[in-house]
Amino acid sequence: MKTAVSIPDPVFQEAEELARRLGWSRSQLYTKAVHDLIVRYSDDPVTEALNALEDVEAAQAPLTPARKLIESGAWSW
Template sequence: MKTAISLPDDLFASAEALAERLGVSRSALYATAVAEYLAKHQARKVTDRLNALYADESSALDPRLARAQKRSAARTAW
């Protein structure tokens, strides 16, 4: 698909230089950049959903497990 976008001159020049340095077309550079941006934000969306899901869950360690860990750590040479 073709599209037109407006970019500040300095951003365009930097993108052109990067595309040349990487040996890729301008279109390939922009497609890669958008794909990476979308992947980053998709991952953040998943993290946000997990955070919301576990927001009401206690992260406290069961006292019995805490005591067992303490006993085990006391027997371990550090």
Template structure:
């Protein structure tokens, strides 16, 4: 599909040089860049959604989580002889 976009002159010049260096058409460079941008933001979005789910599920603050970790460590070392 053909489309028209406006980009700053400096970015266009850099894209032109990059496409030549890679030996690919400029339109292919733009398509690859857009694909990578979309993938990056999709992963970011998925991670953020998972983080929200786990925060809700666990409902444990950072401080409580640290306290809980220390308590578990103490219990696991209770019968350890040093």
């Protein structure tokens, strides 16, 4: 499918350079980028199930000092 999108000039130039270095067409680069974002932000039933299980176990377990720190939000990157 053909489409038109607006991209800031600096991002476009960086994308052009990356496509050139990888030996990809512009279409290949944008397709890969969009696909990777879709995969990254897609619902994953396995991860959701593991997260739900962890939530149940965490609710039943005593809080360790590390968990208290994490849940307090006092830590940062």
